[in-house]
Amino acid sequence: MPSEVQVLKAHVSINVRKVERSIDFYRKMLGIEPSKVRTGYAKFDVQNPPLNLALNEVPSLADAGALSHLGLQVSSTDDVLAFRTRWAEAGLITRDEMQTDCCYATQDKTWVHDPDGNEWEAFVVLHDNLPEVKLAAACCGGPAPKAVDACCVKDADAKTAGKSGCGCSSAASA
DSSP: OOTTOOOOOEEEEEEESOHHHHHHHHHHHHSSOOSEEETTEEEEEETTTTEEEEEEEOSOGGGTOOOOOEEEEOSSHHHHHHHHHHHHHTTOOOEEEEEEEETTEEEEEEEEEOTTOOEEEEEEEEEEOOTTSOOOSSBTTSOOOTTSOOBSOOGGGHHHHTSSSSOOSSOOBO
8 A cells, every 4th residue: 555545444344134233233332323324224434443334235145245254453452351341231242262373363352243144353463473383274264274273264164173153272252
C-alpha cells in the first residue's frame, strides 16, 4: 500500500440469512447501534477498532461464498478477557484459546459465532514463532495435512484437525 494513503477503517462485508437477527447479534458483540439500516442491509461504523462492518442479506449462503473467520486484534490478554466478559454478559457463547500456537505466533484469543456461523475472534499476539516451530501448514483458513494439528479450520476439516472449529495446540474452553 502506498505510504501516502491513510487507511481510516478496515471494511468487512458479511453475507447473512436474516439481517434483523444479525443486527441483534452485532449490537451485542460490538456494543453499539448500526449507523445505517435498510431493507436487507445494515452497517456498523465501529470506532475502536476502526471498522466498517456491512451486513448483506442473501437468499442462500450456499451460493454467496464462504468466509474463514474475522478478528479483532487487541493489545493485551486483559483486552481479550474484557471482550470475553462483555460478550458473555450480552448472552453470547464464547470459547477461549489461551497460549495457543496459530498463524506462526503464540496467541490468547476468545471466539464467538454469529447467527450464520461466521466466527469472530478477539486476539492478542504474545510473540511470533520462528518458522522452524512445528505449526499447522495451513493456518487460519485451509485444511491442514493429516500429519499436523490444524489451526483455524472449519468444522468440515475438523476430522483432519482432530477438533471441532478453530483450534490449535491448546484446549478450547467454553
